[in-house]
Amino acid sequence: MVSSSHEAMHRIFQKDTALLVRSLQRLLHVPFPEPVDIMTLDVDLTEIEPVERRCDTLLRVDTDDGNYLFVIESQGKKDESKRGSWPYYLSYLYEKYHCEPVLIVVTQSAATARWAAKPIQFGLPGWSSLTVRPLVLGPDNVPVITDRQEAERDVPLAVFSAITHGRGAGSAAILEALAAALKTIDREAAGMFAQLTRSGLVDPRAKEIWEELMTATKYFFDHPFAVKEREDGRAEGREEGRAEGREEGREEGREEGREEGRAEERAETILNILSWRGIDVPPAVRARVTACPDLEQLKAWSERAVHAADAAELFKGDGA
Incomplete structure (x- = not known):
């Protein structure tokens, strides 16, 4: 009362x-x-009607000095609506759980990181009634991990590093170190981290490099995270097949075309990997790669492209 x-x-x-x-x-x-x-x-x-509000990840952290809630928000770009929703999250969670809420923003963008780090203040100038100060993890403070041993010491951090920095010419070295580190941990965990990395990479070129690195690693494709994507792809393929017709001659032609397309795509990936790593590709090497129709041979070359010191090393051991 x-x-x-x-x-x-x-x-x-x-x-x-x-x-x-x-x-x-x-x-x-x-x-x-x-x-x-x-x-x-x-x-x-x-509120007359229920309003759905969700943070991205919520963790409760208990310590000897107190209990905390880590409110983790993944932010791709500036969004001024967060000025209202983030303080709401923290106030609501404190009232519900009676734990100290801590807002943590993760981003792949340096500009977004600078924006998110600015305090959100409500009240009078010089006298805030409410101040929200996010902790921000982004390109400026997440380490770039290109050393295999460093990646092995903390695989989740190496995954986070790859997702945060996995773009541009330096992505190959980061992803190569991570791929090597995944071989040292539990197969199930490795499969999960491999798929998380694939999902987290926003640069199409870096994603291609990662898929090439993972080609020989069966757990990547068998992991449950990857199954749904493959099933969706198969369903789309079946639908396309029904629409195109099932005449044997046409199917053979389509299969030949798909095979040629896969070879061309893989050849382009090999040349791109060399280019991204800053390795000069002579015309003779380019011609040999683009003319090759053998997917297995192209697969071998793509694996060598990640490690090769120069373009000629692609063909090392293949003969003339």
Whole structure:
């Protein structure tokens, strides 16, 4: 039951709406500007319709010094609506769990990281009623892990490094170190991390490099995370097949075309890997790679492209 003193303490400001402003100015010495208008609004904050609000990941962390909630938000770009939703998350979670909430923003963009790191402040200039200061993990503070031993010491961090920095000319070295580290851990965990890396890479070129590195690793393709993607692809292929018709001659022609397309795509990937690594590709090497129709041979060359010191090493051991 709400006491009469409770009611009186706030209702006085309904009777004299300017009293609160005068109190701020004279009693608390807050330099609040003179109001132009003051309105009394409905105090009912109940939402008529349920509004779904979800953070990306929520972790409870218990320590000897206290319990915390880690509210993790993955942010791809600036979004001013977060100015309202992030403080809401923290307030709601504190009220629900009575644990200290900590907002952590993760991003692949340096510009987004700088934006997210700015405090969100509500209230008066120089006197905030509520301040939210996110902790931000992004390109400026996530390490670039290109050393195999360093990747092996902390595989999840190596995955995070690959997702954060996996773009541009340096991506091959990061992904190569991670691929080697995955071979040193539990197969199930390796499959999960491999698929997370594949999903997290936004640069198409880096994703191609990763898929080439994982080609010889069966767990990558057998892991449950990858199964749905393959099943969706098969369903689309079956639908296309029904639409195209099933005449044997046409099917043979389509299969030949698909085979040629796969060879061309793999050849292009090999040349791109060399180019991304800063290795010069002579015309003779380019011609030999693009003319090769053998998928197994192209697969071998693509694996060598990740390690080769020069373009000629692609053909090492193949003969003339």
